[in-house]
Amino acid sequence: MGDLKLMKGNEALSEAMIRAGCDAYFGYPITPQSEVLEYLAREASARTGMVVLQAESEVAAINMIYGAAGAGRRVMTTSSSPGISLMQEGLSYIASAELPCLLANVVRGGPGLGTIQPSQADYFQSVKGGGHGDYKLIVLAPSSVQEMVDFVKLGFELGEKYRNPVMILTDGAIGQMMEKVVLFEQMPRKTEFPDWATTGKKPGKDRNYITSLHIQSEKMEEINLRLQAKYKEIEKNEIRYQTVNLEDAEYVFTGFGLVARICIKAMEMARAKGYKVGVIRPITVFPFPTQVYADVAPQLKGILDVEMNAGQMVEDVRLSVNGATKVEFYGRMGGMIPSPEEILENFERIYIKGETK
Amino acid sequence: MSERTYVDIEAELTDQPINFDEDICLAENVVYIKPQTLIDVPMHYCPGCGHSTAHKILMEVVDEMGIQEEIIGVAPVGCSVFAYHYMNVDMQEAAHGRACAVATGIKRIMPEKYVFTYQGDGDLAAIGTAETVHAANRGENILVVFINNGIYGMTSGQMAPTTLPGMVTTTSPYGRDVKTQGYPLYISNLLANLPGVAYVSRHSVHTPNNVRKAKKSIAKALEYQKQGLGFCMVEIVTNCPSNWKMTPKQSNQFVEEKMIPFYPLGDIKVPEGK
Known part of the structure; x- marks a missing residue:
């Protein structure tokens, strides 16, 4: 050590x-x-x-x-x-x-x-x-x-x-x-x-x-x-990724880098409210861990991709699931960092209440 | 002794045609052989172009110093982009203008090796000005062979930073107007002012005497590099028959009558005590 x-x-x-x-x-x-x-x-x-x-x-x-x-x-x-x-x-x-x-x-x-x-x-x-x-x-x-x-x-x-x-x-x-x-x-x-x-x-x-x-x-x-x-x-x-709680997941939060950590916190909050959420964090973003998304997609009601940009990795996530499940995006820009509460709120807005905007 | 001009030499040569019946091919009569580190392949340079001569004298110096295995070269973007096809030493091909930065990376990691760049005027004095000036200012212990023919050869004859005032190129079709297109850049003189620069010398390769002087200057610069004196630049004022739209002979006359008066030959800076 x-x-x-x-x-x-x-x-x-x-x-x-x-x-x-x-x-x-x-x-x-x-x-x-x-x-x-x-x-x-x-x-x-x-x-x-x-x-x-x-x-x-x-x-x-x-x-x-x-x-x-x-x-x-x-x-x-x-x-x-x-x-x-x-x-x-x-x-x-x-x-x-x-x-x-x-x-x-x-x-x-x-x-x-x-x-x-x-x-x-x-x-x-x-x-x-x-x-x-x-x-x-x-x-x-x-x-x-x-x-x-x-x-x-x-x-x-x-x-x-x-x-x-x-x-x-x-x-x-x-x-x-x-x-x-x-x-x-x-x-x-x-x-x-x-x-x-x-x-x-x-x-x-x-x-x-x-x-x-x-x-x-x-x-x-x-x-x-x-x-x-x-x-x-x-x-x-060389594909590397981390997954959390995918076994029983109905929803997935996904993001890379810093945002993935915030997604894990948001997932814990979602689980506390009874939503079965898992997390996928790509560690290599090239090569992109396409298969892990493709494999879990059939069991999901949807994915929420969170990034500190206008929606970039979300394109690779959508290509990975190839229509097998819904992929929605939430992002902040210009140096703003999304909070776990914000992620949970937007998850509920999109997937639980079914509001588009 | 007054220097013989290109025209004088040509006149002499025509007067005294070579006699192929003489035993000039016998080993004991050899007075000159091609440098061993110059790869024996046809060059892509245009007939009459000064690049081939500049390549040759550089490789002659490498031969004479016995440093073929201790030198790394950096090729530019421009007509001499393929220099590594002709020079039988380890080489890297740099992005346009970045040769001095690439050479810095090589030299810093292997200070015991000789490192040179071989760059044209567009590469060194336009797109690569920042890399050149800062490598010089840091006193990078490298040799820069700077080929100044006042034009972009590879892209077929556009105006270069060193194009003479009034000179016609494809992008100064009415002649370089210094009021709108700026002045020729005296990059060598500019660099000579920097304390990190040890040696700057300007030469030509349009007559045998000048070829010899240019070669000596390259040898000196590599010797200074060995002594760790700092940045050395040998500028070679040369021709571009194809894009000047001249015969080789006319282009060498132009070098003598127009280029050299504007870019005077000789040492611009020498190390203290040398």
């Missing part, structure tokens, strides 16, 4: 990064995640020799990630919504060149400069690609400070396993709130690097080059087919 500490989400994530043997962090300050760069600047280099560099922009940061990931290193960046938008170009190149790396989006309310308060409005951007071209990130959605720690380690492992960028999709509340966490032991930094890495040409071997440019359409289609096959493989192997 590792150390037990009381930590802020952003700091716990930073500590996990150091302990996971991360080789380099490149980032740019933005609220609500600036603690990451601050924590690493204070702690990392003296402890593990990890490179920590404040870039001139998120555009530069993600391209520094490209360079260091291309050298086969364990690298990470973090940002919040407007900064993640700036990284989309680089992410598309990274996904195409199949470079493993980890990023965290501590989401704030948008669109535009928006607000610094928590939001989940970047779901589409995170799970459907985000930049140009057909590609996917592996996206992990923590709902606690503990998972901010655990998913750093998991994220690095998944990225390296599939040579794919991985995103921790979290929000300003989890980034800022303090909870107790169990930290894993310090892992050594890597000393051996993959054979595709550009670390200097090896004697007697061809040079390595990393590119996303394949000017022949036939070749570019081949690359696309390979990427799609990889995403299928990820969908087959």
